[in-house]
Amino acid sequence: MPKINHRIWMPLLAITIFALALWLLHRTIGHFHYHDIVTQVHAIPVNKLLGALILTLCSYLVLTVYDLLAVRYIGEKLAPQKVMLASFASYALSNTIGLSLLMAGSVRYRLYSAWGLSGEKIVKLVGFTVVTFWLGLLTVGGVVFIAEPLSLPAAIHLPWLTVQPLGWLFLLLGASYLIVCLRGATLRLKSWSFGLPTLQLGSLQLLVGALDWSLAGSVLYVLLPPGADISLGHFLGIYLLVQIVALISHVPGGLGIFESLMVLFLPSVAPAMLIGSLLLFRAIYYLLPLLVATLLLIGNEIYLRKVVVGRMLKTASQWSTLLVPQFLAVSTFIAGTILLISGATPAAPSRLVWLEDFLPLPILEISHFLGSLIGAVLLVLARGLQRRLDAAYLLAVGLLGAGSLFSLLKGGDYEEALLLGGMLLALLPCHRHFYRKSSLLAEPLSFGWLASILIVMLCSTWLGFFAYKHVNYTSDLWWHFSLHADAPRFMRAAVGIGIFLLLFALARLLRSPAPAPHLPEPKDLALAAPIIGSAQQTVANLALLGDKALLFSEQQDGFVMYGVEKNSWVALGDPIGEVEVARDLAWQYRDMVEQHGGQTIFYEVGPQLLHVYLDMGLTLFKIGETARVPLPEFSLSGAKRSNLRYIKRKMEKEGYTFQVCPADQATELLPRLKEVSDAWMTTKKVREKGFSLGCFDENYLRNFPVALVMQEEEIIAFANLWLGANQEELSIDLMRYRPQSPNGIMDYLFVELILWGQQQGYGYFDLGMAPLSGLESRRHAPLWHRIGAFIFRQGEHFYNFEGLRAYKQKFDPVWEPRYLACPGGLALPQVLLNVSALISGGLKGLISK
Numbered sequence: 001m002p003k004i005n006h007r008i009w010m011p012l013l014a015i016t017i018f019a020l021a022l023w024l025l026h027r028t029i030g031h032f033h034y035h036d037i038v039t040q041v042h043a044i045p046v047n048k049l050l051g052a053l054i055l056t057l058c059s060y061l062v063l064t065v066y067d068l069l070a071v072r073y074i075g076e077k078l079a080p081q082k083v084m085l086a087s088f089a090s091y092a093l094s095n096t097i098g099l100s101l102l103m104a105g106s107v108r109y110r111l112y113s114a115w116g117l118s119g120e121k122i123v124k125l126v127g128f129t130v131v132t133f134w135l136g137l138l139t140v141g142g143v144v145f146i147a148e149p150l151s152l153p154a155a156i157h158l159p160w161l162t163v164q165p166l167g168w169l170f171l172l173l174g175a176s177y178l179i180v181c182l183r184g185a186t187l188r189l190k191s192w193s194f195g196l197p198t199l200q201l202g203s204l205q206l207l208v209g210a211l212d213w214s215l216a217g218s219v220l221y222v223l224l225p226p227g228a229d230i231s232l233g234h235f236l237g238i239y240l241l242v243q244i245v246a247l248i249s250h251v252p253g254g255l256g257i258f259e260s261l262m263v264l265f266l267p268s269v270a271p272a273m274l275i276g277s278l279l280l281f282r283a284i285y286y287l288l289p290l291l292v293a294t295l296l297l298i299g300n301e302i303y304l305r306k307v308v309v310g311r312m313l314k315t316a317s318q319w320s321t322l323l324v325p326q327f328l329a330v331s332t333f334i335a336g337t338i339l340l341i342s343g344a345t346p347a348a349p350s351r352l353v354w355l356e357d358f359l360p361l362p363i364l365e366i367s368h369f370l371g372s373l374i375g376a377v378l379l380v381l382a383r384g385l386q387r388r389l390d391a392a393y394l395l396a397v398g399l400l401g402a403g404s405l406f407s408l409l410k411g412g413d414y415e416e417a418l419l420l421g422g423m424l425l426a427l428l429p430c431h432r433h434f435y436r437k438s439s440l441l442a443e444p445l446s447f448g449w450l451a452s453i454l455i456v457m458l459c460s461t462w463l464g465f466f467a468y469k470h471v472n473y474t475s476d477l478w479w480h481f482s483l484h485a486d487a488p489r490f491m492r493a494a495v496g497i498g499i500f501l502l503l504f505a506l507a508r509l510l511r512s513p514a515p516a517p518h519l520p521e522p523k524d525l526a527l528a529a530p531i532i533g534s535a536q537q538t539v540a541n542l543a544l545l546g547d548k549a550l551l552f553s554e555q556q557d558g559f560v561m562y563g564v565e566k567n568s569w570v571a572l573g574d575p576i577g578e579v580e581v582a583r584d585l586a587w588q589y590r591d592m593v594e595q596h597g598g599q600t601i602f603y604e605v606g607p608q609l610l611h612v613y614l615d616m617g618l619t620l621f622k623i624g625e626t627a628r629v630p631l632p633e634f635s636l637s638g639a640k641r642s643n644l645r646y647i648k649r650k651m652e653k654e655g656y657t658f659q660v661c662p663a664d665q666a667t668e669l670l671p672r673l674k675e676v677s678d679a680w681m682t683t684k685k686v687r688e689k690g691f692s693l694g695c696f697d698e699n700y701l702r703n704f705p706v707a708l709v710m711q712e713e714e715i716i717a718f719a720n721l722w723l724g725a726n727q728e729e730l731s732i733d734l735m736r737y738r739p740q741s742p743n744g745i746m747d748y749l750f751v752e753l754i755l756w757g758q759q760q761g762y763g764y765f766d767l768g769m770a771p772l773s774g775l776e777s778r779r780h781a782p783l784w785h786r787i788g789a790f791i792f793r794q795g796e797h798f799y800n801f802e803g804l805r806a807y808k809q810k811f812d813p814v815w816e817p818r819y820l821a822c823p824g825g826l827a828l829p830q831v832l833l834n835v836s837a838l839i840s841g842g843l844k845g846l847i848s849k
Contacts, residue, residue, distance in 0.1 A: 059215035092293035136209020142170035333382035339375025344464030347411030371406035372493035393434035538722035568834035619824030627813035658752035694733035731766035
């Protein structure tokens, strides 16, 4: 049976449920006119609006207590204002867009990680808030379902079924949670353990969650029309049951589902009046907090840039790099939604009459058509902004400005024009965040993003047909142009949008498919050779090993070398090429991996492109430090070098000599070098590795000069040399020596190589990485660092971690950190296993000595 891909069927299910909800809503309110609903929105008293605003404020204040309790649960101390900002921003975003665990979790991760929390603690914090959310629902739902046992609507044809048993089940689950908290149980998930909170903290979770749900339901209760004769308890039961269904549907924000079911459960309220209340509820409880949260985050960035100095200023810059593109992508998507909905609904007649005095009709018609078309384009461009495309930024700036102008020209909608203008002003100073030069068509559109676009299109189309359902649709309507001909304008715009989306879809379908991973052919290695020759990173030479697939840049001036193990696509090191080329290549690689449904991993990367990996949403794990000896400053003089001087004199006295053999001459020595290599491997009882390490392969070794230690005519030890461009770096890969070699033979080889590189004018000699070196084991260090530091100290039986670092330290190198960039959380153990299997040539090589 083929494996079901949840990334595909979940968005499809959401679209299907949303379409059914729209159909149900259309059947329920089909006999009402659009103007009836607009009239009801305007008829809601000001005092009710004010009450809804106050209750919304109280609800979001209670939501911030979720995080305050969670920070207490994980044993951290953070400033309350920081915690409240993170909580408010995450809930404002997730409540509006949906995907609450993903959206709220990602915002929390970006903020809390910048404040020093480890990945493990952030996972625990997010888990605590999710549990609080559901505990509140269980508590309030259990009480109201028992006290006010609802019957299902007659339209469902199950009038005998009530929710009272569900209420008892909810209370039982809540009580069970408190009992488990009282016993102090620990939840274990693979290698992670989560200690449950104390009984006091668990009780607070129930109370805070219940208060939050009660306040949220009260916001809509206050906005109900005057004729709604229903008690607060009975209404809360309906509200909670509808919210449960909306949450299960996975439709963003429960859009359409929530409205349809509320109309079904409240038959005593006129649907047109109820829809008006529901629209205001969404505006007050969802859209207004989203706008405030966006402004707060932008204001926070501005404040940090002006006030904080030194390290805090740098931190603020990192925050903006991580957060600003995401919020600008969301705001652009909202701008497109606003333009589409505005184009699908009638303009205010009084404003049209005012425009008639000085605006020609063709200008109004063209403005309406182009305004709607811009809305559709902005939905697509929002994905490009999220992916940091320069072209998407430039187009979004132009289209937001044009959309603001067309909003004025198509119907005098100055509120809409001001909103779009505000989004444009927020976007203008942020060009530096959008640095990628990739094509818009080359970017993958995730199924979740496609589902969001389709849901907005379905919503705006349905709204247009609902608003003009009284119109007699004939063929002449397409060519009807007049000041108050809103329906024909909507139809023409809908066709234009449909054509644009069809052309966009065709362009994406006709683009070249993502290249499948395959080992490089001779022509690929020939193409990589000049890039390697001009690269300062000597690790680029590992591409010539031929055991890794190569992804070249569009201009073929850089490449990524990678391997695939199960679902893990592992790139070795940073992309090879100039900084801008490497940056674009990293995204190109990420896009390719996404199209194949894999996990994007960058192994053993340096500090230079860390911000790019963070922009991708990857988590960074320090895996060690590499030792680089500054050659111009190296000297054998002084007391610290006495041992190295002794070894050099001793080896020379015993007749050992050092020489570097050029690549063209080294080919003749390969049979003799193989004898040394085979003897070394037999003695060490190891097998050849690969991926991040070289192996004895004659085709590979023909590319490099070889450093030799000789005794008379016999080769005692050898190492192939990697030479960096512009003599920036010198390094070695394969190091082998005969078993009968005297102690200190490798010290002698290293000393002579360092002195040779110094004479040749190289800047650094790379001694390679010391795994798990430099990881902190302090109390506030991330869990991975503490585990790594423990293995570094206690793992000598399996691998000489401390001894390896100590050996390299005697050459006084500069230590540079190396990282693993990959999906975090529970994916890390599998990622580490797959990377290790790649290096060891499979699981058999991994578990063998």
